[in-house]
Amino acid sequence: MTVQRVAGGHPLIVKNIAWHGEDATADFARALASHPAIGRALIELQGDLGAGKTTFVRHLLKSLGVEGRIKSPTYAVVEPYTLPDAGQNGGMNIWHFDFYRFNDPREWEEAGFRDIFAATGLKLVEWPEKAGAHLPQPDLLLRLEVLPDETRAVTLTAHTPTGAELLA
Incomplete structure (x- = not known):
């Protein structure tokens, strides 16, 4: 793990891990879900098609208590969830x-997402680069890469104190 200072003086933390199969992905999602900071985090997921972004999100949402089918928002662009008032x-x-389907970063603004990103709650973003500079800085960035043996090499970058708390 390396620690650098970024604007504002908070640490930029980079950590490299590997997910050797879906069980490892689920284990990481459960650990992340256990942090109280998860409820106020913006997490970006980057990686090629098939890297495991949506699979990770499904495990995280299940770990947080989302019930029922968890759909990929590829066509709808966003899928909202609200946890009932019970538990942590x-x-x-x-x-x-x-x-993924954005052709122009201005589509983020035109879709009216500014209010959602200003609201309290967990935001999980696949293909954040398609929104350009419109997104606020993420608390945590997960960059996934599929290795030849199907292991996922995951680079975790905490850009904020909330992100650092999630990696603690």
Whole structure:
């Protein structure tokens, strides 16, 4: 793990891990879901098609208590969830975005997402680069890469104190 200082003086933390199969992905999602900071985080997921972004999100949402089918927002662009008022994460608002189909970053603004990103809750964003500079800085960035043996090499970058808390 390396620690650098970025604007504002908070640490930029980079950590490299590997997911050797879907069980490892689920284990990481459960660990992340256990942090109280998850309810106020913006998490970006980057990686090629098939890297495991949506699979990770499904495991995370299940770990947080989302019940029922968890759909990919590839066509809808966003899937919202609200946890009931029970347990550690009770009452949490969650939004799962997929900007893969954006052709122009201005589509983010035109879709009216500014209010959602200003609201309290967990935001999970696949293909954030398609929204350009419109997105706020993420608390945590997960960059996934599929290795020849199907292992996922995951680079975790905490850009904020909330992101650092999630990696603790």
